[in-house]
Amino acid sequence: MKIGELAKATGASVRSIRYYEQKGLLAAVRTPGGYREYNGLAVEQVNTIQLYLSLGLGTDQIADFLHCVMKNKEAFCAEVLPVYESKLAEIDRQLRQLTAIRSNLVERIAAIRAEREGGEDERNAD
Known part of the structure; x- marks a missing residue:
């Protein structure tokens, strides 16, 4: 072929x-x-x-x-298991890192929105 x-x-x-x-x-x-x-x-x-x-x-x-x-x-090939375990550990590390990044972004978005709403309230009071 x-x-x-x-x-x-x-x-x-x-x-x-x-x-x-x-x-x-x-x-x-x-x-x-x-x-x-x-x-x-x-x-x-x-x-x-x-x-x-x-x-x-x-x-x-x-x-x-x-x-x-x-x-x-x-x-089953014994050589596969350590590779799978290593890849799974790498994915778990990436998930923890992404979860931390996501939490940080959620907090920043909430802070920006709170700041905007607070600024709008002050402008409406004038």
Whole structure:
């Protein structure tokens, strides 16, 4: 299967597929004409890569366990658990930070509105 066919079958861009190959997530054989030729597992590999990317994982993280996931389709890969735990901890940190930012904004908005209302009351008293 050529790169354009793989892109069409998976919805990934040709550029993304080249990037996955560059990162070692996907392999292609070069034809004598220099074209990339992918095997039948490439569609599943690209779909799996896209799944992990949608979970917020980076290609370096995916590279650490993709071989295990592709080899052990039904079995759990021990390499995945620490990556999931690390990503979850990162998301929890981001949520705490965003919650603090949100609280700060809510307080500032309330203060500005209170100041405006107080200023309007003074103007109406004149």
